[in-house]
Amino acid sequence: MSIADALHALRPDLLRYARYQLGDDTTAEDVVQETLLAALEKPDAFSGQSTLRTWVTGILKFKVIDAQRRRYRDPLLIHPELDEENDLSDFDTLFDKTGHWGSEAPRHWAHPDASLQDKQFWLTFDACRKAMPARTALVFCLREITGLEIEVICQQLDITATNCSVLLYRARMALRLCLQKNWFDEEAGA
Numbered sequence: 711m712s713i714a715d716a717l718h719a720l721r722p723d724l725l726r727y728a729r730y731q732l733g734d735d736t737t738a739e740d741v742v743q744e745t746l747l748a749a750l751e752k753p754d755a756f757s758g759q760s761t762l763r764t765w766v767t768g769i770l771k772f773k774v775i776d777a778q779r780r781r782y783r784d785p786l787l788i789h790p791e792l793d794e795e796n797d798l799s800d801f802d803t804l805f806d807k808t809g810h811w812g813s814e815a816p817r818h819w820a821h822p823d824a825s826l827q828d829k830q831f832w833l834t835f836d837a838c839r840k841a842m843p844a845r846t847a848l849v850f851c852l853r854e855i856t857g858l859e860i861e862v863i864c865q866q867l868d869i870t871a872t873n874c875s876v877l878l879y880r881a882r883m884a885l886r887l888c889l890q891k892n893w894f895d896e897e898a899g900a
Contacts, residue, residue, distance in 0.1 A: 771856060775858075
């Protein structure tokens with residue numbers, strides 16, 4: 711099998727990953743095309759120390775980060791809700807004056823590991839992620855899904871470490887509340 715054929719076979723998986731990371735079919739298509747083109751232009755860069763899938767996915771991750779950075783920095787693509795991202799007041803009601811959970815502490819999630827195997831969970835997770843402001847979701851994905859260090863995220867997005875930490879906190883809280891409401895409470899009631 712030629713490298714072109716092998717890359718063609720990987721395309722659906724690469725596209726699925728890019729769509730998940732970017733939330734936009736058009737941009738995902740562009741990023742996957744850029745990835746495949748980069749792999750085809752420099753096949754000698756593949757040393758064989760990993761699988762072809764791992765090598766191409768590594769290229770794709772950087773292309774996704776570049777696309778997210780372009781989206782973030784392009785003023786035409788910035789969403790109006792970005793100004794609201796540093797407002798933490800919507801979480802204030804969850805805590806008492808000492809900073810501890812208020813009257814409605816989160817309930818224990820009975821089987822979170824089992825949920826990770828459920829396709830419906832990931833659809834719910836994705837809906838919760840998409841409900842977050844764009845920059846908050848981007849920082850969360852770069853840190854928790856892509857695995858970038860905070861210093862790298864700050865450099866890529868030209869934000870401070872404090873701002874990055876605030877965005878990660880907001881993302882984690884929003885995901886926890888959304889998943890509690892739309893998945894774990896529903897699961898407990900079933």
